Amino acid sequence: DVVMTQSPLSLPVTLGQPASISCRSSQGLVHSDGNTYLNWFQQRPGHSPRRLISKVSNRDSGVPDRFSGSGSGTDFTLKISRVEAEDVGLYYCMQSTHWLYTFGQGTKLEIK
């Protein structure tokens, strides 16, 4: 199975400051169809996960543009340009190129 490794696991951030989460996969995530199926999910406390980004950098409808995704191969990054209070929660990367689809351990974003 593809192992997804996130860092950091805990991310204290001051309101209005940027934040960055790294995700590394144990195998390349380029599918035979040419796409890279790397997703980012947000899970606010007490809520179900919500997809933020698919295929590395495609933001879902309704996701603020302060969220952006980048990367290629085995190294990917989720960036928040200016953290707001509503961004508190857990963030997961997930690969859906190779079955069994796998998630990272999660990064807990909190306000400093």
Place this chain on the structure above:
Amino acid sequence: QVQLVESGGGLVKPGGSLRLSCAASGFIFSDYYMSWIRQAPGKGLEWVSYIGSGGSPMDYVDSVKGRFTISRDNAMNSLYLQMNSLRAEDTAVYYCARGGRRSVDSWGQGTLVTVSS
């Protein structure tokens, strides 16, 4: 809008069975792959199973193969997960999610399954 409502969770003894259901609305259910994803208490997310839009293909995480069966009824806009021979390590919130071929884009609120004597 997309709504996914799970039901059927509860407390069950080791070795017991449960059947989870997911009622879907707000989209054309028969057009989409569907999945079950679980989250053990205080832990991360684990994909359990997916099923194709017409009932195939399907696949499972190794730890549930032979014990869990995913199915769907497109006429009823419903997804199911039959769970047999339950173990303590199956204790988790089980989420129904839309998608399963390349990603999921909507999640239900989850239903808690607790396996304990």
